[in-house]
Amino acid sequence: xxxxxxxxxxxxxxxxxxxxxxxxxxxxxxxxxxxxxxxxxxxxxxxxxxxxxxxxxxxxxxxxxxxxxxxxxxxxxxxxxxxxxxxxxxxxxxxxxxxxxxxxxxxxxxxxxxxxxxxxxxxxxxxxxxxxxxxxxxxxxxxxxxxxxxxxxxxxxxxxxxxxxxxxxxxxxxxxxxxxxxxxxxxxxxxxxxxxxxxxxxxxxxxxxxxxxxxxxxxxxxxxxxxxxxxxxxxxxxxxxxxxxxxxxxxxxxxxxxxxxxxxxxxxxxxxxxxxxxxxxxxxxxxxxxxxxxxxxxxxxxxxxxxxxxxxxxxxxxxxxxxxxxxxxxxxxxxxxxxxxxxxxxxxxxxxxxxxxxxxxx
Numbered sequence: 001x002x003x004x005x006x007x008x009x010x011x012x013x014x015x016x017x018x019x020x021x022x023x024x025x026x027x028x029x030x031x032x033x034x035x036x037x038x039x040x041x042x043x044x045x046x047x048x049x050x051x052x053x054x055x056x057x058x059x060x061x062x063x064x065x066x067x068x069x070x071x072x073x074x075x076x077x078x079x080x081x082x083x084x085x086x087x088x089x090x091x092x093x094x095x096x097x098x099x100x101x102x103x104x105x106x107x108x109x110x111x112x113x114x115x116x117x118x119x120x121x122x123x124x125x126x127x128x129x130x131x132x133x134x135x136x137x138x139x140x141x142x143x144x145x146x147x148x149x150x151x152x153x154x155x156x157x158x159x160x161x162x163x164x165x166x167x168x169x170x171x172x173x174x175x176x177x178x179x180x181x182x183x184x185x186x187x188x189x190x191x192x193x194x195x196x197x198x199x200x201x202x203x204x205x206x207x208x209x210x211x212x213x214x215x216x217x218x219x220x221x222x223x224x225x226x227x228x229x230x231x232x233x234x235x236x237x238x239x240x241x242x243x244x245x246x247x248x249x250x251x252x253x254x255x256x257x258x259x260x261x262x263x264x265x266x267x268x269x270x271x272x273x274x275x276x277x278x279x280x281x282x283x284x285x286x287x288x289x290x291x292x293x294x295x296x297x298x299x300x301x302x303x304x305x306x307x308x309x310x311x312x313x314x315x316x317x318x319x320x321x322x323x324x325x326x327x328x329x330x331x332x333x334x335x336x337x338x339x340x341x342x343x344x345x346x347x348x349x350x351x352x353x354x355x356x357x358x359x360x361x362x
Contacts, residue, residue: 007187132162141166163190173242198302202357205239206347242357267362299323317349
């Protein structure tokens with residue numbers, strides 16, 4: 001619970017800084033003003049609700065109509081402020097204490113379920129621990145992100161324990177067994193670590209679509225003369241696995257929706273689908289493919305969709321190719337040459353839920 005409290009305090013401090021910037025004042029002055037207003041409101045509330053203490057015969061003076069109207073206005077303002085705070089917390093996804101508990105007594109009042117809502121789903125009879133086990137068994141690290149977007153009444157809403165287990169199962173397989181998951185760098189939240197720490201997505205494949213143009217060749221005198229340039233589309237596909245393996249396909253023929261089945265078979269195809277290996281450190285990814293005549297190397301970077309030139313959706317949904325080179329084996333570094341990159345070298349992610357990252361490659 002201390003980790004969640006630290007994250008909550010950090011987000012509240014950020015909201016205060018943003019509000020102070022909008023009002024053109026310092027954060028200390030804003031906090032002093034809010035404390036003074038809170039103290040005044042508390043004193044007015046206490047003075048209005050002081051009961052008779054000593055004498056049972058003493059009767060309080062009847063309140064005037066003006067005082068009653070002021071009291072009603074204050075109560076309405078407090079209800080509106082409380083409702084606004086709850087809506088802001090729900091929009092920003094702030095986890096309050098007890099959100100991951102199954103008991104209604106420990107849940108936040110805004111997330112408590114009525115008997116009618118509970119009767120619609122018998123899954124609420126499951127203990128939270130069993131729901132987490134089901135999520136970790138049938139789901140994946142990317143599946144948890146979509147489950148998290150569902151309303152708070154979802155019985156399979158993942159807890160911090162589920163996020164922690166998924167992180168410990170995924171990151172060591174991609175970054176190495178000695179990988180340290182520094183949760184303190186992510187506000188003490190496993191959910192924040194899984195969502196924001198760079199990694200490769202394995203429930204699909206990355207695709208780079210490039211349009212090439214070239215001048216027409218009118219060598220045949222008997223053929224009709226071609227005016228203008230010729231255009232051809234070329235695709236590069238990358239599918240990553242948990243064991244450091246990657247499948248690569250470079251073809252002008254197959255679009256991503258046509259490659260879904262071929263890459264899903266997890267097998268190499270001569271002169272079409274090549275097996276290679278990858279290493280990832282931070283955001284940097286290096287893919288290497290050994291061929292019988294050369295070695296192809298891609299130096300790439302993991303980006304979020306919003307960081308791409310084309311503003312793709314999703315987290316870790318873009319691989320930007322920074323360098324593309326090839327070297328002749330057995331002839332030293334001098335024979336290595338760097339190939340030109342297209343203007344837009346961002347590989348877009350295509351999601352396929354049926355892909356298994358632990359599937360053996362034939």
